[in-house]
Every structure is written in C-alpha cells, then in structure tokens.
Amino acid sequence: MTDAVSVLKEHESKLLAYINRRCRNMSQSEDVMQETLLRMLEQSRKTEIAQPLAYAYRVADSIIFAQARKVRLETGIGDSDFESELPLADEVLEHKQREAIFRQALEGLTPLRRTVFIKRHLERKSRQAIAEETGLSLEAVKKHLVRAMVQLADAIGAAEAGDKNKKQVTP
C-alpha cells in the first residue's frame, strides 16, 4: 500500500530538485516536499500509484500553486487530475526564466485575449462574469481562454525543449 512512498524515498533528491526549480523560493521546498509525501501517503491508501515519481511531481505542482495563490488546497486533489499516469519530462527551467517566458508570451497575446485570460487565471472570475465585463459572448470567452492556454503551454514547452537540447549538446 505504501510502496509508492518507499519508491519515492529512493528518488527523494530528484523530487527535491524538481520542487526547488518549481518553487518561487527555495525556502518553501522542504515544506512542499513534506506535504507532497503526506499527500502521496494518503492517496496510496486509496489507489495504487503506477508512476510514483510522475505523480509526485503533479502533487507538488498543485501544492506550490496553491501556496502561491495563498488558498487552501482543496482536499481530494489527485482524484481527477491524475487520471493519466504518464510521466512528464522533469526538465524544468528556473523560476525566473519561466516567469520571463510567460511574460513574453502574455505580451504576445492580443490585448483582449490577455485581458480575458488574466481575469480568469489571476482574478478567478467566472466565464459568465468575463463575458459581461467585456461584452463578448460566452463562446468567444471560451475560445480566448483555451487559445491563450495553448499559446502559453507552447511557449514554455518550446523553451524547455530548447533547454533540454542544449544540455544534451554540452554535457
């Protein structure tokens, strides 16, 4: 039942390195690590975790994000988002570098799309409220949102893939 956690123990330094890079500052890392292990333990009681390390990365992401937003993490994390156990690449750029890439990508969006995305992601407004504020249709708000998300994911994906290739070239 707790096999997933013992597997994680072996990869502790790898997980900690990941958390260090994902966190805004490193002083949070130990806390995030501890919370990640606790949540893994709880989840491993309910289900078998096929890819403990990949799963742990996702749990850590949720925890870091919740802390950044200063909201309490909803309980029951992991039940919906972790349907896919696919391992992700663990190459991650430094927080500052990622912020710069996101900033550039956000500035590359059309002003309307950027406004819609920020109202949703930062201000946590509903699609309906955004539609009313901007005078857009609900359908248009949805299109702007999904396209902004895709553009942001593509930007960071390209940057991190580039970083990975660079690392491989110069060992």
Added chain:
Amino acid sequence: MNDNDEDELTVQELAADWLERQQELSEAEFAAFCAWLRASQEHARVYANLRKTMLDSALLDACEAVNKPMPVAPPRRMISARRLGWIGTGLAIAAAIMVMLVMRAPAPVAPPQDFATGLRQRADWKLADNSHLFLNADSRISVRYLPDARNLSLARGEAIFEVAKDPRRPFHVMARSVTVTAVGTLFGVDLMNDAVGVRVYHGVVTVAKADGETRTLTKGDWLTLDPRLGAHAGRFDPAVYQNWRTDWLEADKMPLSYVVAKLNHYTGTPIVISDPSLAGAVISGRFQLSNTDATLRLIAAVLNLQPARRDHRVYLTAHRS
C-alpha cells in the same frame, strides 16, 4: 494553429477546455472527461502538459507583472526614516529597547509539523521537548509547540504520548471535540470511528469535552466518549501497554464497531458493518490485528457473522440460516 478556425477544436484546445472547467464538471461530464483522457496517449500527454503550465506559480507572477505595469508605490523605509526625525530621542531609545527585546526573545513558535503512518506501519518520534510520540498504523497527527502550550491534534488513528514534564507548557491532545491534557505522563488517545478513547498508563490527565465537562483519569483508567453510545469508563492493566506495539488487540466487551475500526487500519480491504442488528454487538478476546483475515474469521465465528466480499470491501451481516 489557425486562429480563425471557428469549428474544430484541436486536441490541445479540447484539453485546455477540460482543464479550464475541471472544477465545474458534472458527474456525467467528468465521466466523459475521463473517457477522453483514456482514449489516447496523446490526449493524456497534452492534458498533463497544459496542467503543468497552468499550475506554474511563475505564470501567476507573470500575470501579476503584466497586469500592473506601473512601478509600485514609494518605499516605506523612506517614510519611517523621515518620521523618526519627528520623534524625540526618548521614543527612539524605547524603540531600540523594544527591538532588543524582540531580538532577544526566543522564537519557540515552530510551524506545525505533521506525522503520519501508512497501513500496517508504526513509528515513533522524539519531539522537540523530549516527549515521545508513538503512532499506530494508519494514523495522522499534527504537532504545534507554542511558548505556553504544546498542542497536538490527532486526525486519524491512534497515538501514545510519553510526555516530558514542563508545568509551564501543558500538553494538549485534541481529538474530535475532546481535549486531553497532561503535564508529565504516559497516555494514549485513540480514534475509533466517531468515538475517542483515552488510556492512562502512568500519571494523570484531564479530559475535556466541547461542552466544558471535564474528568480526571489516573493510571489504569480508560474512558471512551462516543457521540452515539455515550461515555464509558473502566480500569485496565497498565502492563498491557506493550500490546498495541505488538499488533495485538485486547478487547474486553468492546463494541464490534471499534474492533472493526482498528482492523481497518491494517487492511486495504475495508470492513463494513452493514447489518443494523449488529450495532450493539460487543466482543471480548485477544486478536491479532496484522492478520486481518484470520481475525475476521475468528470474530465471525464468535458472533455468528457472515462476511461477504464485494467491490474491495468486506460486508458483515448476521448469519441467517
């Protein structure tokens, strides 16, 4: 990606839409989402990548930076420096003394620490004050030490505390709505479904309920507070202290529901009492918790029960012939 394409959503856009609506999905929509996710590795990969991006705190920071392009207000340091000029020397000295006091005061307020064990695991820890914490299987507790109190909160399972004496900092264990307080003593707190059990192996503790009623327990006393069955108290042999560390449960007319709650800390196949006629059943005996199957067979034989396995659970009903 073609921005003007009005009809077909790409896989990435579909994934983004699912992710975006994740918190609002109805049960049927959630099932559809799971089906979509499982439909192809590509779906799963794209979704996971988007999720990673959207949960990135660097993206939040970037949003904030883009949202507020104006440089932030005047530095506060300047203002306070200017104000200091207005304040007399006496005040400045007082401030300096205060700063010294603040700096010299110890900072014993540590962030809460959580401890947990998995199924069938046990563990013990030495806490900052040299108290010992023993956690039984499948248990979770959070520990917070303040300058004037040691506060622990048992969220699940069972714990035993060997408390280091410190009269200035009482040792409180919160379990459900019950608070157990000790100064220097050896005692255990146990969550069995909604009931809270307390056993004192050495010394004295006070037990306070949410309504203010308190009781004092001494060595060899046990007390169980159950919202449905009420309060029960009795005596036990403190020498059996070692029992829970050896996976044995000593039950003396113990409600079946408590025994089942204890067994469930040892098995991945939860046991459920599904027969209302068993609500008042009690059982006595010595049971090996780690061997769940054998214990369950034994209990079933003694109480004439019929265990039925279904959907990763074991349901207990009274035997009807």
